[in-house]
Amino acid sequence: MVGWGIVRGLGVTLKHFLATYVEDFRWFVERISGRSGGRYFNPEALPARQGPKARGIFTIQYPEEKLPVPEEFRFLPFLLVDVDEQGNRHDRCTSCGICAKVCPPQCIWIVRSNDPNTGRPIPEPTEFYIDIDICMNCGLCAEYCPFDAIKMDHEYELASYDRMHHHIFNKERLSKPTSYYASIRPRNYAAEEAARAAKEAAKAARPEGA
Amino acid sequence: MSEATLTAAPDVEQLLPGVAAPDTRPGYGGYIVPADRLLEFARRLRDRLGYDYLSSVTAVDYLPDGKMEVVYHAYRTTGGAALVLKTQVPREDAVVPSLVDVYPGVEFQEREAWDLFGVRFTGHPDLRRILMWEGFAGHPMRKDWREAYYEEEGKPYKNRWPDGQVYRIEDKVPFQDNLTFPQGFDPDRWEPETDTALYAGLARVDGGGNGKGIETDQIVVNLGPQHPSTHGVFRLVLSLDGETIVDLKPVMGYLHRNHEKIGERNTFLMNMPFTDRLDYFCSMGNNFGYALAVEKLMGIRPPERAEYIRVIMAELTRIQNHMATIGFLLNDLGAFFTPVIYAFGERELILDVFEAVSGSRMMCNYFRFGGLARDLPPGVLDTIRDLVNERLPRRVDEVDAYLTHNEIVRTRGIGVGVLPRHRAIALSTSGPVLRASGVAYDVRKAEPYGIYDRFDFDIAVRYNGDIYDRYLLRIDEMRQSLRILQQAVRDIPEGPIQTGKPQYQVRVPAGESYGRVENPKGELGYYLVSTGKPNPWRYHVRSPSFINLTALAEMCRGYKVADVVATLGSIDIVLGEVDR
Numbered sequence: 001m002v003g004w005g006i007v008r009g010l011g012v013t014l015k016h017f018l019a020t021y022v023e024d025f026r027w028f029v030e031r032i033s034g035r036s037g038g039r040y041f042n043p044e045a046l047p048a049r050q051g052p053k054a055r056g057i058f059t060i061q062y063p064e065e066k067l068p069v070p071e072e073f074r075f076l077p078f079l080l081v082d083v084d085e086q087g088n089r090h091d092r093c094t095s096c097g098i099c100a101k102v103c104p105p106q107c108i109w110i111v112r113s114n115d116p117n118t119g120r121p122i123p124e125p126t127e128f129y130i131d132i133d134i135c136m137n138c139g140l141c142a143e144y145c146p147f148d149a150i151k152m153d154h155e156y157e158l159a160s161y162d163r164m165h166h167h168i169f170n171k172e173r174l175s176k177p178t179s180y181y182a183s184i185r186p187r188n189y190a191a192e193e194a195a196r197a198a199k200e201a202a203k204a205a206r207p208e209g210a
Numbered sequence: 211m212s213e214a215t216l217t218a219a220p221d222v223e224q225l226l227p228g229v230a231a232p233d234t235r236p237g238y239g240g241y242i243v244p245a246d247r248l249l250e251f252a253r254r255l256r257d258r259l260g261y262d263y264l265s266s267v268t269a270v271d272y273l274p275d276g277k278m279e280v281v282y283h284a285y286r287t288t289g290g291a292a293l294v295l296k297t298q299v300p301r302e303d304a305v306v307p308s309l310v311d312v313y314p315g316v317e318f319q320e321r322e323a324w325d326l327f328g329v330r331f332t333g334h335p336d337l338r339r340i341l342m343w344e345g346f347a348g349h350p351m352r353k354d355w356r357e358a359y360y361e362e363e364g365k366p367y368k369n370r371w372p373d374g375q376v377y378r379i380e381d382k383v384p385f386q387d388n389l390t391f392p393q394g395f396d397p398d399r400w401e402p403e404t405d406t407a408l409y410a411g412l413a414r415v416d417g418g419g420n421g422k423g424i425e426t427d428q429i430v431v432n433l434g435p436q437h438p439s440t441h442g443v444f445r446l447v448l449s450l451d452g453e454t455i456v457d458l459k460p461v462m463g464y465l466h467r468n469h470e471k472i473g474e475r476n477t478f479l480m481n482m483p484f485t486d487r488l489d490y491f492c493s494m495g496n497n498f499g500y501a502l503a504v505e506k507l508m509g510i511r512p513p514e515r516a517e518y519i520r521v522i523m524a525e526l527t528r529i530q531n532h533m534a535t536i537g538f539l540l541n542d543l544g545a546f547f548t549p550v551i552y553a554f555g556e557r558e559l560i561l562d563v564f565e566a567v568s569g570s571r572m573m574c575n576y577f578r579f580g581g582l583a584r585d586l587p588p589g590v591l592d593t594i595r596d597l598v599n600e601r602l603p604r605r606v607d608e609v610d611a612y613l614t615h616n617e618i619v620r621t622r623g624i625g626v627g628v629l630p631r632h633r634a635i636a637l638s639t640s641g642p643v644l645r646a647s648g649v650a651y652d653v654r655k656a657e658p659y660g661i662y663d664r665f666d667f668d669i670a671v672r673y674n675g676d677i678y679d680r681y682l683l684r685i686d687e688m689r690q691s692l693r694i695l696q697q698a699v700r701d702i703p704e705g706p707i708q709t710g711k712p713q714y715q716v717r718v719p720a721g722e723s724y725g726r727v728e729n730p731k732g733e734l735g736y737y738l739v740s741t742g743k744p745n746p747w748r749y750h751v752r753s754p755s756f757i758n759l760t761a762l763a764e765m766c767r768g769y770k771v772a773d774v775v776a777t778l779g780s781i782d783i784v785l786g787e788v789d790r
Contacts, residue, residue: 005615012612013548050558052596058555070562072587074569097371102714104480106365112372127374138483138575143583144714152569187587 023056041065063157071185074139074152076132077108079174080181091175092149094123099141099150107134108141128171132158148192154184222293225254233296237507237721237740240281240294248297249307249333252282256312260286261293262635263651264313266724266735266752267320269327271301273353278304278329281737283724283752287635287649289656292724299329301352308334315638318760326351326470336411341463341789345400347393350468357471364745365476412449413457428456431771435464439542439775442785446762446774453770458763462756465789473749478504478716478740481749483575488751489787490572491531494523494564495729497577502659503725503736507718510580510709517661518702519582522594523564523574524660524727525691525698529602530560531730532684535782536609539681542779543622549613556605559597566590579716581708591699598695606688614682623678627765627777630675637761640754641732643781646683647675653728665694677773680780715744722748731755731782751790755783 027039039045039056046067050058060067077099080092095112111127114120142152153176160166182189222230222241229251230241243251255261261284270279278301283292297306308331309316320331321340328349331337339346348355361367369375409430434445443464449457469488473481485500486493498520505511512520537553561571566587568576576583613619629639634647644651652669654662670686672679720742726735732754739748758781765781766774 002617005617005620009612009616012608016552050562052559052593052601054559058558070566070569070587072567072569072584073565095372098714100371101366102479103366103370104476104483106367106370109370109374109376110372111374121372129374129376131376136483137570137573139569139583140479140483140575140714144712 020056043068069154069156071187073154074142075137075156076135076153076158077130077139077141077150077174078153078176079128079171080149080151080178081175083177083179089175091124092147092178093125093128094147094149095121095125095128096146098144098146102140102144104138104140105134105136107131107136125171128174130169130174131167132169133163133167148196151181151185222255222259225258226251230295233294237719239722240292240296242296242298245297245299245306248295249309249312252284252295252309252312255284255293255295259293260288263287264309264315264638265292265640265726265733266737266750267309267316267323268737268748268750268752269304269323269329269351270739270748271327271351271353273301276301278327280306280323280329281722282309283735283737285656287651289651291657294724304329305332306330307332308337310334313638314636315757315760318756319638322756325349326468328352336459338407338411339463341466343463345395347395350471357468363475364743365480408447408459408461412447412459427452433771433774435461440778441538441783442788444783444785444788446778448771448774450771455766455769455771455774458766458774460759460762462759462785462788465785467790469790470749470751474746476746477744478579478718478746479714481746482577483573485751486573486575487786488753488790489729489731489734489755489784491534491784492527492730493572493574494527494576495727495734497574498524498660499725499727499729499734500736501577501579501725502727503723503738504579504716504718506723506725507721507738507740508579508716509719512581512709513706514703515585515705516581516707516709518698519586519707520577520660521662521665522695522698522702523567523576525695526560526563526594526597528691528730529606529688529695530557531782532688533557533605533609535730535779536613536681536684539677539776539779539782540613540619542775543619545618549609552612553609556602559601563590563594563597566593578708578712580710581706581712585707591702594695595699598692598699603689603692606685606692610685614685619681620678622773622776623676623681623780625674625676626769626773627677627680627780628675629761629765631673633764634675634761637764639732639758639761641728641730641758642680642683642687643732643758643761645670646672646680648673653726653733657726659725659727662694665697667691667693677776677780718742718746726752729754731784731787732758751787753787753790755781755785755787756790759783759788 024039030036031038037044041064048054082090082092095110097110100108100110107130109129110125112121113124113126115122139152141150226247229247230243233240233242263285264282265285266283268281270281272279277298279296279298282295284295285292299306306329308320318340320334321337323329324331324337325339325341326349342350412430429450431448431450432445433448434440435443445461447459447461448455469484473484476484481500482497485496488496533553533556537550540549541547564574565571567590568574568583629647631648634644634649648671650669650671655669667690670683670690672683718740720740722739724735724737726733734754735752737750738746741747762778762781765777
């Protein structure tokens, strides 16, 4: 029969349409009975709205609602600074330049410091710049840094009115404490600390002079 | 032809005695044929040895030797490895006979080689620039051509470290001073000639009238570049007789950024994130092809677990791409956005997996040479299992029930945009376009890469070659992908995900390699030439969207204007890959 295919197809649309109401009604009952905070504007409900078992309305009311980003999410690099109990800051970066060499669009540039007395290079860069307009968020710098000194950030809302020089981030703008890193990537941080501790232990166990 | 003759080593040297000489450079393969015998040789290759499918044509500029080499990759549609043909000509006077008469599918690829390398193909019917603009000076892929913001021959640039002397290019290059023009070029007096040439190249009908006693006029219509149905910045020039299409020419290059030139400045590893930007729907698949090409040169294979993860990612990519394609095809047929939104809902869930694994939804940059960037985070494999065993099969069935029997889809699709079997092969189409025309050719079966030979799946084939079959084929293919995925998530072992230590500067031995994968849009190939230096000497992308467009004019002739939109939608192009 002509038109039967369309009717069947509209049946699918109707199913989708009704599913939103069924879900809303179910969550509404849960909310008024105090068992949950409701389907919308409730971070706990997000997995039920977007996930392999999701039903009903799929969309998120950004920016009022935000989806949590996974741990591996990467957006713009930042530099790690160890802060001890006295508040002394120590850059992890040793200005070895691997990040600048591996960067595909070449958006990182570094000025290495030299000891004024000996003229030999010392760790900790004098200047460290990233042009965030050129950065392609590939994460290769973080992946190949041998000192875990540069990592990818989770902060993605960086719109600004300026489009030129404010987008060249200097060392001060890029530096963030290690505790921040531990908070956004707890699993990676724990694994790196464990690896470092194991390395230290192996070094300590090695006999003197070996 | 019997099975034995097909699998036996091709008797290429006997084809035309004394013509084809094996390429003996270390790391190279294939045969070198002199340019004056090329046409004759190619014809015999096709007719006597059954190499009916010429997949890729490109040029390589060997500047130190003063040579320009044109490289052809020919295949049999019955499967098997490539036969690589090369012809060498002096680079100052690069003239090669066009193979359009033998393999019509080379038309756009030869135009590209002319545009970017300045290789003149004699006998080509329409040898104009294809990607660069018509007033452009020089041929940018030649090794001695330098771009406006030229810094150095290869990355990493020396001024980034340790002295950090970098400036914004915008500060150094005053406006209007960053382009080179041909000698004697005056922008005020310039009149674009190419459109005249473009319009002149369109086929015309003699006299008025459509044969039914109605007087019709022949008119030329420009569809695009800014048109919602072209899926990006893409232009079609139609020659119409009434409302019937007489001829059609695609015009592209609006999104051209010379990906290949950038790729030759980059180191091998730096190219990995750049491949994401080709077909931005399928970055995992793009990564796969490039990793294969480099791994072939390096002679390494990834460990078992990495192979499984690669297959899982590539097949998830195929499902999300086909979902989106079907949605957009329905948009082109006039179903305003409801199918797209349903498809995108499922696509989001797959992109969530990519984000959790690689850190980015679309620009995944996940594959590395000999492995992967990182292992699957905890919990992701369970999400994938839920998706491929529970949700996605139901959703594919839902799309099927929703659209397959829809009378409008059937009326607009059946018998429209037909590409017959022999023309699909001759025009070098690949992927769903080729298979919907009745050619069971899938790189995963024809020349298995990775661990595809271990999975039990079928090649989806449809036989009518029209829009409706291309739609049905994508549904079939999603089901086959789900079969592969279900086996992969069942069998995936534990273990390392990287062969050797991850290195930021890989050592790639000198030689050439061609890595190809069955990407959702067709056969994606990477042709690499390494000289043993950190940067590739040649980096070419055989992009399926671009080459499938060669068949567009043939599919559209004789149909109506509205069918062009639907036919283009059924080819499934993405402009990031067409223009590169």
